[in-house]
Amino acid sequence: MFWSMWSSSEPQAKVIEAAVADFKAANPQVEVEVKFNGRDLFKLIKPALDGGEQVDIWEGDPSGGGGLATLKEHVFKLDDLLSENALGMDKSVKDSIQPSLMTWVNTLSSSVGLEEGGYAIPQQPYAVLFFYNKEVYEKAGVTAVPTTWEEFLGVCEMIKKSGVAPITFDDAYRDLFIGGYLSSAMGSDWVDQLVKDKTGEMWNDPIVHQFANDIVMMREKGYFSEKIAGSKYPAAQQDLVLGQSATYLNGTWLPIEVSNTAGPDFKWGSFQFPNVSNGNGKGGQQGLTFGSQGILMNKNSKNIPAAFELVKYLVSKKAQEGMVKEALAIPATIDTAWPEPLKDASVAFENASVNIPWGGGINNAGDFASVSIIPVFMELITGKINAEQYVTKMMEAAKKYYAGQ
Template sequence: MKKVLAMVLALCMVLTASMAMAEKVEFFQQKMEEGPQRAYAEVLARFHAENPDIEIEINTIPDAGTVLMQRISTGDIPPIFSDYPTQTQFKGKVNNGYIECLEGNEFLSRVNPGMIELGKHYDGQTYALPLSQNYMAIFYNIDIFEQVGIEGTPKTWEELIAVCDKLVAAGVVPFSFGDKDAGRVGHCFQALSQATYPGVVDYVVSVVNGEATVADNADAFRKIGERMLKLHEYALPDYMGTADTVMWENFATGKAAMCITGSYARGTILISNPDLNLGAFPIPGDVYDESPLLTGIDAALCISAEATEEQKAVGLKFLEFISRPENAQLWSDIDGAPSCLLGTTYSDPRVAPVIEKAATGVVCDWFGSKVTTQVTTELYQVVQGLLLDGDLDAYIEGLDEAIEAAAL
């Protein structure tokens, strides 16, 4: 009897141990694009090969930011997740104690110090490992440019319009836009507005604070609106009904010569057409030296402060692993965005104009680093309205109303 009991107990222990070993640790990553999804999968495969006793499971879903917020508010925080440390929403999560402080971890020394500084919280501490840098740019088909006889890339607004006219004269559609999703309209608006009017975000902040109105500075905002409309004159038809995936697909398959999008789409575009001769240059303003490049920390990894000690240990191990130069390089190569990790290279000469611009230090961050999502979301809707109606007066009025509506 004792033998049977001992065997049963032993069996229970083995089962319990194996169940504990097989426990999966969730990694909730917020990027739906194919490039980053593949990049994480590849790095994780390497991680599992090195750590066969640990299983990290990637969870990628649509509308990830909303779902993450919902999960946090209901106490179901993923142990490891990606987020955007310069955004106000992220700072809110840190303020409420949901994110583990990463200070003191050796792997942070592998990160570009500038990126560490950029991602720091108000208290001067680091809560997320910056993995990649994003930028908004005009991606272009180098082969089409060469066929049409365009040399170099435009550095000012006037040069850009001249390039568009040359493409049109050669029977090429200059731009592929996907404005069905207000968020994509917004990204284009953010980049173009900052290149056109470098102080735009601070001005929007002053409007949010009730210190000014958009109407007080109507000329500057009108100029941005006019340029949004101007670029759309050179677009493929039905841009308002076109989703972002179709926009990238149209560009990748040569239906248009250029596409204004973020570095987050580079990998996806190249997956659509691996043979595409893909270049990128900054969105130009009036004067090259004064027009900032919109850039920020893109993918950044963090650990839930409410995870178990075991989950936190797994999370830290994963962060240490992905921050190793060889793994960061692999991730960057597949994702298509420049890495924030030291010892990596972003050697594609075709995106040199963007890298050179970043090196000048004339850069700016996303609106979300200074204003709430409600404000940006409302602004995007107004800009979408402008693209539909072309009514600049209604757009100026709408921007003020949108900011007021977002103040709820």
């Protein structure tokens, strides 16, 4: 039994069905049942496994939904199986996967109390980057993507003069801009300390003042879309592909999500969050939020050899090439061409040396982000409070939040 996180109507399901068909043709004696649960899988998988249901394989983000932290009593350690030959490649399964992804997966085990090793096989990689409309950038005269914050502001000014809103985002991704700035300046470990500071004093750090002042300056110069205050997902991504906004901080799943609107000729570009000045030297573009949906196996499965044989088909180079073609996805296998809309993203993915958490760690303190950090940020970005009021309000919000713990 294989539980998929995709719905049967999604392009990823088409690739999975083809891989399963190939497996069945090569192993006619093995019965395979695939259940396309969609994202409901993340709510259903733990009760199913806790109840003893024989789900042999499932998909999920090892660091998130359907992953190691919530399912550590069920996951099977794959190290020995990973040495088996990969399908269609003259190397092991482990060596057929991008090294950065395998390293990342292996670091997750000890952090959740598991014996060190690999408990998932990366299958659907992702990264968080600024995506931009190349046509808008070109018309504005932008000839190179920015690598520093100062260059980014210069690009925003050029785009603003061209008559297009330089930056957009919606309610689903507001956290990325806050955490992106602070982690670029100070690194995600510092951001983790910031959001967990029970005294609230860290919110008075000079870099927080700089952040607040930069947001005010950008708002006053008209660098943010006028729609940001009430923008509900997926409105912002539609604005991007329709040329009403130029730049949107999001994940590498964005091109496929808007492919119907964008069309085949849309010119995608992407770049990492720029280096923010006056930091502590621990941030910058050495860090990147990246990871992967993966394949996990049930340690109580009665079909481990056959199940892993199917896994090899699901993570084979042929299947990954199918994901590139059908879902515009980043391939997990080495030496596999990236889809055209994500070609720029490959540079960031291959160069990053530090994996940073979602939002640069801005969400690391439970619901503090949703109840205080994001709402106060939105007050700042919409002009309801100024920079000094922002700092004061965040210091007070942290004290209040932790006083109630």
